Amino acid sequence: MSITSTVMSAPHVLETGRDVRLYARSHPCPNTSGLAPTYLQANLLILPSKYASDFRLLCARNPVPCPLIAESSAPGKWDSIRSYLPGLDGEAILTDVDMRNDAPKYNVYKDSKLVKFGCSNIMDDWTDDHVAFLIGCSFSFESSLTKAGLPPLHIIMKRNVPMYRTSIPLCPAGVFTGSTFVVSMRPYKASDIPSVRNVTRAFSTTHGEPIAWGWDAVKVLCIEDLDSPQWGDVPITQDGVPLGILSGDDELVPVFWGCGVTPQEAVMRTNLQGVIMAHTPGHMLLLDCKDSEIVA
């Protein structure tokens, strides 16, 4: 089986969140896992303002897959945000930003159908009525896992994290009904799971501790095939073996976290009218604040 990674090389100068934003503004840019370590990364969802109130409620009711960090300071504003993070104002999170251009890749939905995938900016689709929402991303705690001697396998393998649809329902909110959790997956030794839970627990605004783990969890979440993630790369071990062909007797087991792709999935499941935009999964908007600033 031949498996190639979707990861391109990033220049070494991208040390800060701002570096990545400015680079992505004018260059093709790889997925952002492992870029500008310790800087927060955010999922983007950009909605017509009539859906903003229901979306805030969706996030409040489902804070693990949809931890709301910030939103546009007013409809139409792509260069300033208001923060929902305690102790950090909008300027501490993000300055010198163009949210229409500073994520490496974007998706565009029209009337809940995907019409553009992986475009480099959304200048033509953004209107004065759009509100951008920033949602926490689990890439933000990967530096802490690495520091604790628990580097995620996809980082070692220079691949994107695998992401899956599940059957776990979101609590509905207004127009947002019938949606389910999306999860990201990082394999670990079963004996490391308590430490993995402990390290990530403090990052409540970037999905926090895992929602499920072990081979049983694959069934509980109704993931059909671990080797066919809906987003990101197929998970492979350091021996080059796809994780999903391992049995329950093997050393590595899958560990699942809430994933900020969930809101995009909610958009697809809901009959929303108009133009909705988002980052392309794995290609996040980098922020100016650091993981140490959000630890609970």
Next chain:
Amino acid sequence: MSITSTVMSAPHVLETGRDVRLYARSHPCPNTSGLAPTYLQANLLILPSKYASDFRLLCARNPVPCPLIAESSAPGKWDSIRSYLPGLDGEAILTDVDMRNDAPKYNVYKDSKLVKFGCSNIMDDWTDDHVAFLIGCSFSFESSLTKAGLPPLHIIMKRNVPMYRTSIPLCPAGVFTGSTFVVSMRPYKASDIPSVRNVTRAFSTTHGEPIAWGWDAVKVLCIEDLDSPQWGDVPITQDGVPLGILSGDDELVPVFWGCGVTPQEAVMRTNLQGVIMAHTPGHMLLLDCKDSEIVA
């Protein structure tokens, strides 16, 4: 089929939350659905302090079934609370209270096993190390439903609301793993569900809008038998027919909300050591603030 209600008559003088507390302190008292209308009601969970931090996180990660309103102002404090409700301090929520005695009935768990059911107080079991948590209760929005011309059936029938275990997992938090949502159920006409959702949506600290509705939801939640609730009374229509024997063609369909019995279920599913106490489902602690004070 003979179905009798578990509801006793309550004296008409119980007009305020404080009235109900003082009455329950020294008298047998019925379930609290419909008592002191418009006053907030709270689920109680009382834990050894070593579990308090994980329980706060469980609530933060699962705000729909576990909306945290307040907790003891310090370990061992049964007469004062600190509030988590914006704009309402502990004294606005609850004064002149003995949380060991002012709910109509209590359950006591030892090492996660139920050892006392429906006792009138927990004076003998409370210690200086216990922390009481107050969790929102959906009885709090029933007055608003009634005012909107949508009185819950169990109130009309003078019965307790039916409550069910489901298969929907809670997001784990520390020691609390392997738990699932408990839901309360109120049947409505399918055509009334949009209004029911709208009325209850604003009550985010008392479970907010429903999490699922319709006959399909019974399957999604893995409720085995609608006529065998795990807590509360069997749901019957005004014709005296158990709701569960109706088919999908009938006028009334089940509507499910997150339920504050969820934390008790989480305690039973988790191997916690020591004495844990709670109200008996349906027999809530009445508060001093009103539903209009918590509408978002």
